Amino acid sequence: MSDLPESRRTTARQGSGPRVVLWIVLAIVLLVLAAVVWVGVRGLLAKQHLERSVSLVDTLKTQVTAGNSDAAKRTAEQLQDNAGSARSLTGDPVWGAAQYTPFFGTNLRAVRQVAVVVDDVATGAVRPVARVIVDLNAQAFAPKNGRINLQPLVDAQPAVARATKTLTRADVAAERIDTTSTLSPVTAAVNRLRNALSSVSQQAATANKVVQLAPAMLGHDGDRNYLLLFQNNAELRAGGGIPGAVALLQARDGAISLGDQAAGSSFGPYDEPVLPLSTDTESLYGNITGRYMQDVNLTPRFDVTGALAREMWKQKFGQQVDGVLAIDPVTLSYILRATGPVRLATGDTMTSSNAVKLLLSDVYAKYPDPKVQDAFFASAASAVFDKVSTGGFDTKKLVVALTEGTADGRLRLWSADSGEQQQIAGSAIAGTLPSASKETREFGVYLNDGTGSKMDYYLDKKVAVGGSVCRKDGRPTSVVEVTLKNTAPADAASSLPEYVTGGGALGTQPGNIKTLVAVYAPSNAIYFGASQDGKAASLQTTMDGDHPVAQLRTVLGPGQTTTFRVAFLGEAKYASASVQATSTPGVRQSETQPLQFDCARPVPVG
Incomplete structure (x- = not known):
């Protein structure tokens, strides 16, 4: 029994309540402060890991470009470690709860989502590709004894396909990050991620198409034959230039060679289009589109051009080709940067600087006979092709040349295989509307x-x-x-x-x-x-x-x-x-x- 008077015992009981509340409030404040410190420290560490990841991506690009495969694999491992650390630091329960606090919550959610996307890309895209990159350097695809080794491409197909899917999902995930009320540094970081993923996911999709298609199209699973259209830009067609010469391109397990050649003028005129033309094509370009080889590319639809050219070759030579490829003298000039000058049968020397003028202007003054002109044009293309097919070129410069020609719309490809054509469609080389x-x-x-x-x-x-x-x-x-x-x-x-x-x-x-x-x-x-x-x-x-x-x-x-x-x-x-x-x-x-x-x-x- 207490010795305190009743009034003092009552006062003591009354004072204990506020003190309890005070301690509870103080405890909550301390917990909040601890959480803030916890999230702040982990956020700072996550920021550092993400910044290292960005730096490692730049390093990785340099190493891949230089063909330093071993260093690229080590950098990929470091990238995965840093991205994983950033994901882990932003994935604990405290961070998870803090994501729902007013104001700061949206920023923490955005940082968490960035970390998850970067980690997914490092794990599901960079790492798988890094494992096969040693076999995918530029020199690996230089022909040896007239043949490209296609096996590295076949081996890389699963990894590149996985990386492409990962990047596509990451691109979508980055677009879904809510930045309507985030701080400007967070918004800027999310935008940089979006821009990077948008670009690289498109590039990966293109690379995946090449890796998936190239082995089969180059004869890995059986011989392939293609029709090669040499387009003359001095007489324009919507798809490039008039097909002055055509040739058979044969592919056998990576070995590529030129077969029969013919002047474009030697095909037709056919009494009727060799294949039915749409009403729209006839309305715009006339039925000559399907009656002359020199007019098959009046339409900008290269799938139509390819099908018509294929049928004309079949009617003339009795051979059904597997696809059609178009190229022009400007692209040849790009390729000559990689091969160096070539000597023609006429005694002319063709270089990257004189090829366009020689093929599209000088030839007409030098050789008045159109048949000789067509033969000159075909022989020039053959000379460049022979040098490429035997490996006489700088691989990196050749890749740049083909990329530039495709981007200009000078290089076009159509496959008669519907599955392959479906993958080609929509890409730069397809010639779509x-x-x-x-x-x-x-x-x-x-x-x-x-x-x-x-x-x-x-x-x-x-x-x-x-x-x-x-x-x-x-x-x-x-x-x-x-x-x-x-x-x-x-x-x-x-x-x-x-x-x-x-x-x-x-x-x-x-x-x-x-x-x-x-x-x-x-x-x-x-x-x-x-x-x-x-x-x-x-x-x-x-x-x-x-x-x-x-x-x-x-x-x-x-x-x-x-x-x-x-x-x-x-x-x-x-x-x-x-x-x-x-x-x-x-x-x-x-x-x-x-x-x-x-x-x-x-x-x-x-």
Whole structure:
């Protein structure tokens, strides 16, 4: 029994309650502070590991480029360790609970998601590929005794496929990270991750297609035969240049050789198209697309070109090829950087600097006979091919050359195997029509020669494209501008060979250049209007499948220039996408430029 008076015992009991509450509050504060310190320390450590991961990625790129496979594998292991540590540091229960606190929670969630994505990429993409990279260095694919060893590609197929799937999932996961209320450093880090993954996932998808397709297409599982189209840019076709010569390309377990060759002019004319043409193709380009080998690429659809060329070869030689490949003299000039000069049977020496002029201009003055010209063209391509097939080249420079040729639209591939073609479709080498997505709205500018000559050597082309939301319904307006100039000498009619000018045979005055320009928009776009040199344009508006097309014809004398503008309305869901344009690769190819326009007059007509 207490000795305290009743009043003091009551006071003591009354004072104990606040003290208990105080201790509870103090305990909570200490726990919160401990949690903050815990999360802060672990967050700092995670930040350091993520920064090391970024640095290791840069190191890894350098090592892979240099072909230092052993060092690349060690760096990949370090990357995985650092990424795993960052994931672990942001994955404990304290961090997990802190993710739901006001303000800081969204930042902690974002950091956690970044760590998870980086770790997934390190574990599921970088590490598997690093294990096979020792066998995938550039020199491994240089032909030895005329044959490429395809086994390293076959062995790499599972790892590269796994890496591609991982990167695709990581790209999606990064896009889903909520940064609406994150601090600017966190937002910036997430954006850097998104940009990196968007780029590398696309590159990985392309690499995966190469790794999966190349062995079979190069004859690993059985002999393959392909038709090789040598396209002449001095006489433009939408797909590149007129097929001046064609050849059989044979692949047998990595050994590649050239077989029969023929001039493009030796095929046809056939009484009817060798394969049925769509109504749209006939409307735009005429049935000659399927009646002459030299016209199979009037259409920009390379899958159509390939099928027609394949059938013409079959009807002439009785042989069904497995696919069609197209190449042009400009790509040959790129390849000559890797092989060095080649000596031709005529005694000419062809180099990377003189190949285009030699093949597309000088040959016509030197050899007036068209048959000799075709033979010269084919022999030049054969000389370069022979050097490549025997391994006489710098591998890295050759990869750069082929990549550049593909990016320019100068190198095209079509497979008669539907499964292979499905994988090729959509890639840069496929020659598909423009499309629209949340990232880009693409347009195509395709040129066909109407002169019946080799005057396109003197045709300069510039393309610009721009987009803006000018309407209340949110549909974006896109404008494509094409400027053409005839750079031939003023006396071209008399100073240039008749074979080059056409001699007026098809109704075009010698020295002039007649060109059909077709501008393609993505599917579901709507033609809006067009002008030529500030006046209403006289043109054909039609469809190629579900792609709107605006096509007009121009005739330019030496020194003359014309500018054509065409506008389309796109879908509102793609309003924020950037605009791009590709175009038929000519002798000279300039980069597409950005275009600014007035919403009130996107195609001004005076």
